Amino acid sequence: MATVKLLDDAEAEAIPAVKAVFDDIRAVRKSDFVNNFWRGLANDPALLKRTWEGLKAVMMAEGPLDPLVREMIYIAVSTANGCTYCIHSHTAAAKAKGMTDAQHADLLAVIGLAGQTNHLVTSMQIPVDPEFEVGHRR
Amino acid sequence: MATVKLLDDAEAEAIPAVKAVFDDIRAVRKSDFVNNFWRGLANDPALLKRTWEGLKAVMMAEGPLDPLVREMIYIAVSTANGCTYCIHSHTAAAKAKGMTDAQHADLLAVIGLAGQTNHLVTSMQIPVDPEFEVGHRR
Amino acid sequence: MATVKLLDDAEAEAIPAVKAVFDDIRAVRKSDFVNNFWRGLANDPALLKRTWEGLKAVMMAEGPLDPLVREMIYIAVSTANGCTYCIHSHTAAAKAKGMTDAQHADLLAVIGLAGQTNHLVTSMQIPVDPEFEVGHRR
Amino acid sequence: MATVKLLDDAEAEAIPAVKAVFDDIRAVRKSDFVNNFWRGLANDPALLKRTWEGLKAVMMAEGPLDPLVREMIYIAVSTANGCTYCIHSHTAAAKAKGMTDAQHADLLAVIGLAGQTNHLVTSMQIPVDPEFEVGHRR
Amino acid sequence: MATVKLLDDAEAEAIPAVKAVFDDIRAVRKSDFVNNFWRGLANDPALLKRTWEGLKAVMMAEGPLDPLVREMIYIAVSTANGCTYCIHSHTAAAKAKGMTDAQHADLLAVIGLAGQTNHLVTSMQIPVDPEFEVGHRR
Amino acid sequence: MATVKLLDDAEAEAIPAVKAVFDDIRAVRKSDFVNNFWRGLANDPALLKRTWEGLKAVMMAEGPLDPLVREMIYIAVSTANGCTYCIHSHTAAAKAKGMTDAQHADLLAVIGLAGQTNHLVTSMQIPVDPEFEVGHRR
Numbered sequence: 001m002a003t004v005k006l007l008d009d010a011e012a013e014a015i016p017a018v019k020a021v022f023d024d025i026r027a028v029r030k031s032d033f034v035n036n037f038w039r040g041l042a043n044d045p046a047l048l049k050r051t052w053e054g055l056k057a058v059m060m061a062e063g064p065l066d067p068l069v070r071e072m073i074y075i076a077v078s079t080a081n082g083c084t085y086c087i088h089s090h091t092a093a094a095k096a097k098g099m100t101d102a103q104h105a106d107l108l109a110v111i112g113l114a115g116q117t118n119h120l121v122t123s124m125q126i127p128v129d130p131e132f133e134v135g136h137r138r
Numbered sequence: 139m140a141t142v143k144l145l146d147d148a149e150a151e152a153i154p155a156v157k158a159v160f161d162d163i164r165a166v167r168k169s170d171f172v173n174n175f176w177r178g179l180a181n182d183p184a185l186l187k188r189t190w191e192g193l194k195a196v197m198m199a200e201g202p203l204d205p206l207v208r209e210m211i212y213i214a215v216s217t218a219n220g221c222t223y224c225i226h227s228h229t230a231a232a233k234a235k236g237m238t239d240a241q242h243a244d245l246l247a248v249i250g251l252a253g254q255t256n257h258l259v260t261s262m263q264i265p266v267d268p269e270f271e272v273g274h275r276r
Numbered sequence: 277m278a279t280v281k282l283l284d285d286a287e288a289e290a291i292p293a294v295k296a297v298f299d300d301i302r303a304v305r306k307s308d309f310v311n312n313f314w315r316g317l318a319n320d321p322a323l324l325k326r327t328w329e330g331l332k333a334v335m336m337a338e339g340p341l342d343p344l345v346r347e348m349i350y351i352a353v354s355t356a357n358g359c360t361y362c363i364h365s366h367t368a369a370a371k372a373k374g375m376t377d378a379q380h381a382d383l384l385a386v387i388g389l390a391g392q393t394n395h396l397v398t399s400m401q402i403p404v405d406p407e408f409e410v411g412h413r414r
Numbered sequence: 415m416a417t418v419k420l421l422d423d424a425e426a427e428a429i430p431a432v433k434a435v436f437d438d439i440r441a442v443r444k445s446d447f448v449n450n451f452w453r454g455l456a457n458d459p460a461l462l463k464r465t466w467e468g469l470k471a472v473m474m475a476e477g478p479l480d481p482l483v484r485e486m487i488y489i490a491v492s493t494a495n496g497c498t499y500c501i502h503s504h505t506a507a508a509k510a511k512g513m514t515d516a517q518h519a520d521l522l523a524v525i526g527l528a529g530q531t532n533h534l535v536t537s538m539q540i541p542v543d544p545e546f547e548v549g550h551r552r
Numbered sequence: 553m554a555t556v557k558l559l560d561d562a563e564a565e566a567i568p569a570v571k572a573v574f575d576d577i578r579a580v581r582k583s584d585f586v587n588n589f590w591r592g593l594a595n596d597p598a599l600l601k602r603t604w605e606g607l608k609a610v611m612m613a614e615g616p617l618d619p620l621v622r623e624m625i626y627i628a629v630s631t632a633n634g635c636t637y638c639i640h641s642h643t644a645a646a647k648a649k650g651m652t653d654a655q656h657a658d659l660l661a662v663i664g665l666a667g668q669t670n671h672l673v674t675s676m677q678i679p680v681d682p683e684f685e686v687g688h689r690r
Numbered sequence: 691m692a693t694v695k696l697l698d699d700a701e702a703e704a705i706p707a708v709k710a711v712f713d714d715i716r717a718v719r720k721s722d723f724v725n726n727f728w729r730g731l732a733n734d735p736a737l738l739k740r741t742w743e744g745l746k747a748v749m750m751a752e753g754p755l756d757p758l759v760r761e762m763i764y765i766a767v768s769t770a771n772g773c774t775y776c777i778h779s780h781t782a783a784a785k786a787k788g789m790t791d792a793q794h795a796d797l798l799a800v801i802g803l804a805g806q807t808n809h810l811v812t813s814m815q816i817p818v819d820p821e822f823e824v825g826h827r828r
Contacts, residue, residue: 001263002263002264002265003261036264037255037258037264040258040262040264041262051254051255051258054251054254055255057247058247058248058250058251059248063244064244065244065248069210070244072207073211073214073248073252074251074252076214076215076218077215077217077218077252077256078252078256079215079218080218081218081252081256081257084266085260085264085266086252086256088270089267092269102201103202103203106201106202106208107203109195109196110211110215111211111215112196113193113196113197113212114211114212114215114216114219115215115219116192117189117193117224118215118216118219118224120179120189121221122219122221122223123141124141124179125139126174126175126223127139127140127174127223128174128223128226128227129173129227131173132173132227132229133226
């Protein structure tokens with residue numbers, strides 16, 4: 001259950017600003033499937049549009065990181081934030097972009113290790129070594 | 139300030155189990171520098187050894203993900219967990235492994251986007267689409 | 277499933293200290309409905325009473341913030357903490373206090389933006405501008 | 415210390431896409447002060463522009479929530495995420511928008527209460543009452 | 553720097569409701585030292601009193617858990633929440649209550665392990681085994 | 691639903707490195723039950739082995755903290771991290787190790803209080819008292 005209404009296709013079609021974004025999602029992804037996240041955001045057409053444009057600019061643009069690496073970074077953040085939906089949707093996206101089981105296992109190992117050392121560091125309140133601070137000090 | 143003592147070189151030398159790990163850290167990294175995290179863990183030589191062995195197994199082993207990608211995943215987790223020390227040490231490590239400013243900017247953009255959509259999804263309590271659940275259902 | 281027993285009305289009636297709080301919840305809210313949170317806390321009558329008294333003092337007292345604003349702040353914290361139950365119960369409470377769909381959408385947009393900028397700031401480890409520190413320095 | 419360079423005015427002036435955003439920040443805020451967050455984002459002019467446009471659209475637009483309420487929601491999210499910089503900058507912003515000491519105290523009380531009940535709920539794993547799910551079930 | 557004023561002794565003395573709590577803190581702890589947390593809360597005498605009464609009821613009452621165990625649980629929560637001040641103050645409190653270096657090391661090892669497995673579980677989205685759900689199902 | 695396959699007994703038996711760990715889990719716990727966490731980790735036999743060895747070293751070794759206290763610390767971390775599975779599995783483990791309802795209630799009260807004060811401290815950005823810093827300053 002969501003705390004907002006998830007717009008179905010008929011409801012989305014009836015709002016031009018929503019229809020335009022849904023059409024673009026389908027065109028860009030070459031798929032008729034529009035997942036629930038966008039159907040929830042559709043309650044606020046301006047937020048829907050901004051979020052979709054932001055996602056396209058970050059995840060789909062040409063850039064120094066390849067799309068699969070971006071998906072793995074997304075999964076890492078979503079794990080630490082405990083976002084169930086995000087983990088599911090971006091793990092599916094990563095697999096669709098070719099993530100192998102071995103890469104997934106490697107990703108999990110890094111996430112687990114970071115979780116462990118993050119907690120150890122924080123509990124010991126380790127001060128940042130001056131060696132890490134060279135450069136952009138202000 | 140840390141909540142534990144950070145062992146200096148003389149103190150570390152005096153405990154054979156600590157000395158052995160510090161020697162390995164220096165040999166593997168080809169550097170005399172041992173950062174504060176290990177100096178804090180050195181209060182518990184068994185925990186020090188396990189953590190260092192775990193880190194070597196995950197971050198330094200041959201595997202499907204390259205070392206720089208692993209560092210970026212580490213930064214992503216550490217950011218969501220708010221671990222200042224970890225962000226500094228692994229950003230330094232990523233740069234040492236060749237992370238360019240453009241890659242860093244791309245990483246930041248993905249982390250920021252994931253932070254935004256994680257919060258939107260959680261606040262709307264979006265249910266997982268059945269399409270994402272195909273496969274490993276139990 | 278909860279990790280504690282959720283006391284039903286008969287069980288709650290049988291413990292005078294629990295009955296007293298449940299009676300007060302019903303009287304204050306002018307409703308017979310006692311939600312699961314209180315039924316779980318009822319395993320510890322002293323914790324139940326302290327928590328209910330705290331909630332009344334914060335959420336229901338006359339004060340500078342109106343009750344709906346307080347509910348929206350509650351939703352914001354609960355989202356960042358990933359507390360599903362809390363998001364559901366306080367979104368329902370906010371709607372009962374008159375939160376419109378437009379206000380809900382505005383709330384979501386702020387929560388999403390804060391999530392994004394929180395992550396960007398943390399990953400960049402931006403130092404606090406001295407301009408923000410004027411005043412209560414100690 | 416930041417993990418990225420914080421561009422000073424001369425460096426910002428030299429990049430037209432950054433200069434344009436900084437000029438807009440100064441014009442919109444009617445102040446010459448550009449805080450460190452934007453100076454860090456300026457390393458990626460496209461991310462800088464998107465983030466500033468998003469902030470204007472959410473925090474400064476006419477809408478159902480007043481600007482001070484939005485700042486308080488921002489502080490609530492930033493607190494739960496442990497973002498020191500964000501707490502400082504948005505508490506300063508809230509005060510600039512008229513937040514009184516009494517409103518600040520009220521905000522803190524709600525944030526503290528939410529933190530407490532979020533933890534209690536999560537530790538007890540309280541199931542969502544069906545009464546909270548009426549409406550948008552899918 | 554705090555976002556609120558930290559009341560010094562003269563300021564605290566001038567507000568009877570604050571003075572009463574500060575006097576009780578000193579009497580209960582048998583020490584003249586009042587730490588900054590209470591000096592910040594003193595801006596809201598009612599919140600100060602409620603928080604101090606809650607802390608006495610939880611941390612200082614006779615009960616099934618001994619005071620040192622409670623301090624270690626506190627440190628565990630504070631670590632996962634990334635609360636620097638809380639980690640420092642409660643590690644100091646735990647040491648004052650007799651926490652040995654060996655107990656501290658054991659605590660850290662458990663916190664680190666939990667951080668690791670929490671992240672692994674969440675990233676794999678492991679479903680709860682029915683065996684763990686026997687009992688309080690509702 | 692998990693994002694990885696959960697290996698059943700036949701699948702686990704077919705991989706010697708997995709079989710060896712599952713055999714050890716059953717032998718150490720004197721139970722045929724292998725919970726889902728290990729079945730998910732079994733996709734990566736090396737990670738499975740490292741995680742199980744780490745858990746044995748921390749949770750089952752003789753040491754200054756008793757096993758029940760360690761489970762309660764685990765629950766505390768898992769609550770703050772919002773790890774549903776971990777809360778369920780370790781609450782079950784704590785009960786199996788003799789945690790009484792009164793101890794559970796005491797644990798919950800401490801977790802809730804820590805959640806509250808963590809949020810209050812963070813929102814007020816209380817600076818660490820010098821009195822807490824005596825000792826291990828570096």
